[in-house]
Amino acid sequence: MVKKRSIHQGPADITFNITNTIIMLTLIIVTIYPLIYVAFASVSDPAPLLQHRGILWKPFGWTWDAYKRVFANPMIVIGYGNTIFYVVVGTALNMILTILGAYALSRRKVMWSRPIMLGIVFTMFFSGGLVPRYLLVHDLGLLDTRWSLILPSAISAFNLIIMRTSFQGIPLSLEESARIDGANDFTILFRIVLPLSLPVIAVMTLFYAVYHWNSYFDALIFIRDRDLYPLQLVLREILVQNDTNNFTNGALGGDQYRIGETVKYAIIMVATLPILFLYPFLQKYFVKGVLIGSVKE
Amino acid sequence: MAFLQPKTKAEHIPFLKKKEPFRTRVKKDFKRNKYIYLMLAPVVAYFAIFQFGPIYGVQIAFKNFTPADGIWGSQWIGFDQFTAFFKSYYFWRLIRNTLLISLYELIFVFPAPILLALLLNEIRNMKFKRVTQTLTYLPHFISLVVVVGLLVDFLSPNGLVNQILHAFGGKQINFLQESGWFRTIYISSEIWQTVGWGSIIYLAAITNVDPQLYEAATIDGAGRFRKIISVTIPSIMPTIIILFILQLGSLMSVGYQKIILMYNPLTYDTADVLSTYVYRKGILDASYSYSAAIGLFDAVINFTILIIANRLARKAGETSLW
Structure with a gap:
């Protein structure tokens, strides 16, 4: 933290502070109001809500009717279930591979680690592109299977490098004394490196989990079967393509x-x-993750 | 490159190690690091299959690919797909749209987090600073589908924005159906999504600025604004340059995932970019070779710009990616 240098506050200083505060408050409102509006509108009575014009200051009435309709919809329930599967299985595989790779590539005196590292970095800046990727998934027979959302994104090169940087920061002496006691690399990874790296593990788990929760594009191109749709693809139909007919059963016209x-x-x-619920508790970890990534610069 | 690595080991017994032939060293390395290579096996397999696989597959850009013949079996046709694209009716429109959106991103989206970090750093009340940070990071975690869903809802003819415009006597605008509005909406929502999260890295850089520099500036009579210009910004310049190079490296690729959700045939005029065209041609119309050629054209330009930008940055100062 930078120590604040408050010596004296001149008039220019006060103007600066006031302007700055106003800018920040505006930013906060612009950031957060859309979500507040949505929260208010979601529990409002539909009829007065639609007659209302302009800013919402509070919900109109209070009804859970919309939520009941959402959870009564089979597509939402299927999408939710699928997304949970993709998040849990996908993140687990992401973490296993990223940890193994990061550990192996953080060790010194491994002959092939440099060429492998170069290859991985290369993929960050150059890729075959959308169509060859699609054809590959097609040729592997993964199209329209759950694996198509898990295997092609099994490792993020960026996350791997962040974790490797973090592992490299662990003092060498710990590893050496364990080796003298006869520990092999798996023992060192699980007994020494992982227990010392819990923050970075938490960060990476969260990064991957949020990725799986939010991603829609792979599902858009790889999945046809509606039973395998993740939540985001269901949302796309409803929010972007404006198709809410499945939710309004039993209601007429207007x-x-x-x-x-x-x-x-x-x-x-x-x-x-x-x-949003998890966010306040996890925020410090997210920030830490970005910072570990920037250290190597 | 592989020959560089064992040097550290060689320090122990230099006269022996230097003489050993390559094959012996490979064998010894595998024996000593067998668990390391066991761990690396699935990782290397992933990158080989899912990252280098598509790079191998990009050869269909020079072929007349048919699914029956496969990637290897299809007939070579050279640069025909590329020339067809260069002569295509859409070529200049795609280039113009891609470059304009990228340019606006560089001008408006890129500096926004820097500005926010500078302003956040000037907040004296720590609690207010923390709250502002927490809230502005939030949009980073909202999915694209929901962000575009919000845009569709707020910008619809009867949506919140039009209601407010109407209250001030403005005319109703169907924002998402008019190509003239597309870039404005794309860029401003992009700022909304990224400004807070992007500021983290700059805030960290600001934290590392030597406090003595500020003290010296104060003694020289510099005000707060002057200190931002003369101390803070020059101190975080290396971070800015690195991120700027990375941004330049994607000059020709715009975030197609968001555009695919936002655009429609009415706004293709300004919204259709190279990558969205590749998606439509390749995935929806199944013109595999043609779209792979466009994708490769895009990737090669990006990669070239990245390397040139990095070289220029290295020449100008000591900051560069590699």
């Missing part, structure tokens, strides 16, 4: 449209809340 509107807001909440 009602159908009105209910569809609140259902959209409820869906946004349902899809975003898990991350």
Whole structure:
């Protein structure tokens, strides 16, 4: 932390502080208000909500009707279940491979680690592109399987390098004394390196999990079977393509449209809340992750 | 490159190690590091299959690919796909749209987190600073689908933005259906998504600035604004340059995942970029070779720009990626 240098506050200083505070408050409102609006609208009574014009200061009434409709919809439930599967299995595989790779590439005196490292870095700046990637997944027979959302993104080169940098910071003496006691690399990884790296492990798990939770594009090109849709692809149909017909069963005409509107807001909440709830507790880890990545510069 | 590595080991018994032939060293290395290589096996397999596999597959850009013949079996046709693309009706529109969006990103999106970091650093009240940080990081974790869903909702003809415009006597604008609005919406939502998260790295760089520099500046009579210009910005310049080079390296590739959600045939005029065109041609129309050629064209230009930018940065100062 930089020590604040408060010696005296001249008039210029005060103007500066006031302007700065106003800018920051504006930024906060612009950032957060859209989400507050959605939260208010999702629990509002549909009829007065649609007649209302302009900023929402509070919800109209209080009803969980939209949420009930969301959770009664089979596609949302399937999407939620699938996304949880992709997050859990995908992140687990991500972590296993990233840890193994980061450990192996952080060791000294390994003859082939430099060429392998160069190859990995190269893939960060040059890739075959969308179509060859699609054809590869097709040729491997992974199209329209759950694996198509897990295997092609099994390691992020960027995360691997961050973790490797972090492992390299562990004092060599610990490793050497363990080796004298007859420990092999697996023992050193699990007994020494991992227990000392819990923050970076937490950060990487979160980065990967958020990636799986939020990604839609791989599913868009690799998955046709609606039973395998992740939540984001279901959301895309409802939010972006404006298809809420499945949620308004039993309602007629204008009602159908009105209910569809609140259902959209409820869906946004349902899809975003898990991350928003975790967020305040995990924030310090996220920040740490970015900083570890910047150290190597 | 591989020959460089064992030197550290050789220090122990230099006269022996230097004489050993390559094959003996490889064997010894494998024996000594067998568990390391066991760990590396799945990692190398992943990169070989899923990262270098598509790089191998990019040869279809020079072929007339048919699924029946496969990547290797298809007939070579040289640069025909490329010339077809260069002559295509859409070529200049795609180049113009891609470059304009990238340029606006460089001008508006790139400096935003730097500015935010500088302003955050000037907040004296630590609690207020923390709250601002926490809240501005938030959009980074909201999925693209939800972000575009919010845009669709707020910018629709009856949406919140039009309601507010109407209250001030403005005309109704169908923002997402008008190509004139696309870039503005794309860029401003991009700032909304990235400004907070992007500021973390600059804030960290600011934290590392030597406090003595500020003290010296104070003694010389510099005000706060002057200190930002003369101390803070020059101190974080290396970080700015690194991130700028990386940004330049994706000059020709715009975030297609967001555009695919945002655009429609009415806005293709300004919204369609190289990568979205590749998606439509390649995945939706199954013109594999043609779209692979466009993708390769894109990737090669990006890679070249990255290398040139890095070289220029290295020549100008001591900061560079490698």
